[in-house]
Amino acid sequence: MEQLVALPFHNGTILLSYADDLALLVTGRGNKLRKAQQALDIISGKCEDLVLKISAEKSRAMMVRAADPAGQLCVQGVGPAWANSYQYLGVWVDKWLSFTAHVAHLRERAQARLNVMRAMTRLTAGTTFSVLRLYFVLSVRSLVDYSAPVLTSLSRSQQERLEVLQNTAMRTMLEAPRWTSACVMQNETRLMPLTTRVEQIVACRMAEGLAHRRLRLAMTQGNDLRHHTLMAVARMSEPGGAIYYIDGSVDPESGRTGAAAITAETELLERTPDYCFTLQTELVAIHLGLEHTQNREEATVVLHTDSRTAWQVLQQPRPSSNVGLVTAILGSLQSLTAQGRRVRLHWMPSHVGVRGNESADVAARRAAGAPPPPRDQTLPTGR
Structure with missing residues (x-):
């Protein structure tokens, strides 16, 4: 996979790899369809040299924020269908980047796990607050943590729908009535709002990437630049x-x-x-x-x-x-x-x-x- 990612593509063409899953991104000006086909031909040729087979039948093409073109791409003799949405690495990506389908999928999975959490509070189970909180963090909030990079672009109404999931869980943990404010429950359970957590996760990931790049440069160019780099990382969020x-x-x-x-x-x-x-x-x-x-x-x-x-x-x-x-x-x-x-x-x-x-x-x-x-x-x- 490292050899595929390192192939010489045109500017604006990037091949992403995670295990055996590949995603080809083509950006910039010019004929993107032609650039994509050229990149696919290069990838196909390299795969033949490495004796690898592309699952063309499972592959999909997507034109982001634009109408589907009249032309067709070709991967090893198979034309991947144009899709309006596609699940990649557990995240539903749609061509308008609204992530509405992913939010619906996320809420459905989280709701199923919250139902299990409610069942844990029955008299026959008698689960304690600490166990319920741990269950929520590991089985429900982890779904949001995984999707954090795409959740930053959600509209306020979509963010509020996600907050309802955590509010429901907090009421279950505390056995609180419906009129209890979210702020009070957050203080009692020591859980920050999901939107705030998403912002922190994304900021940390950005800071890590920026810090690694800047520190590699700073360590070779003296203490002053090193200091300014560290200060920028400390202040950037x-x-x-x-x-x-x-x-x-x-x-x-x-x-x-x-x-x-x-x-x-x-x-x-x-x-x-x-x-x-x-x-x-x-x-x-x-x-x-x-x-x-x-x-x-x-x-x-x-x-x-x-x-x-x-x-x-x-x-x-x-x-x-x-x-x-x-x-x-x-x-x-x-x-x-x-x-x-x-x-x-x-x-x-x-x-x-x-x-x-x-x-x-x-x-x-x-x-x-x-x-x-x-x-x-x-x-x-x-x-």
């Missing part, structure tokens, strides 16, 4: 938002601890009690940033942290440790959500050259060096 870099610090020898959250305009420091755990200082730093942004006006708030543990703790549906501190953070998140604002918590590796992250590390160590807080001072708790 939410341009124009309020961006915070947060970090905590623990001195293992003296037991001094501190937390810091910095933005382009402000540096927030807090001397935490001695002998706090690293996780606690990281959570305090997150709380600092969230409390500071309460008086800002940006619609989106982005917090970059290098603590994967803190990120994971805040994802738990029922925290078992640092409950007061986690509750305080969740209260700040709920307050921002009530204002119609969105909060993004992004993890990034530490000490990779991002100045914001490095500055937060220095600031946290400086906070740990400040005079100790009063003996009666405790970590933040929920209101």
Whole structure:
């Protein structure tokens, strides 16, 4: 398959391969039908050299956002039929790229699995909330995750239909009445809206691809370009938002601890009690940033942290440790959500050259060096 993908095609002609499934894309100006036929002839010739057979009977052709041409393509003597929609790798693609057929297919599959979920709540089954949530994440939400790249182009009405699936699942998990708001259920189940999750998945995939390309170039051209590349990756998902870099610090020898959250305009420091755990200082730093942004006006708030543990703790549906501190953070998140604002918590590796992250590390160590807080001072708790 690698040899087929590497064949010399005209500009605008790309051959995609996944296992033994091939997709030929022809774009750009000129006679696309002729370019497609030339590419098919090249592929057919190479397949003969490799003793491979193309399943021409199963192949289909599609003219995207245009009427079907009068001509006919030919693959090894067989003319593939022109199709208005076709399922490729589990995704229904239509010629107008509306993905309406795929949304209908997705809802049908998800509804069947939600019926199983309802059956699990019967008295004879007695399934717990944690099991129901896990079932939803693995069997229902995974369908949306897989389709995320195509779901970003959906209309608002189509997106709302998808949200109904998760709202139904949340009501089943919580045994909540129909009048319970989606925001309350999302807070209780620790599930973000599906549209938000789709945006995050696509942004992460784009960032990964962009980061790999830019970092390969940056590593060969000096630290300045490397820094600008990493900063661009850190900022690319939410341009124009309020961006915070947060970090905590623990001195293992003296037991001094501190937390810091910095933005382009402000540096927030807090001397935490001695002998706090690293996780606690990281959570305090997150709380600092969230409390500071309460008086800002940006619609989106982005917090970059290098603590994967803190990120994971805040994802738990029922925290078992640092409950007061986690509750305080969740209260700040709920307050921002009530204002119609969105909060993004992004993890990034530490000490990779991002100045914001490095500055937060220095600031946290400086906070740990400040005079100790009063003996009666405790970590933040929920209101």
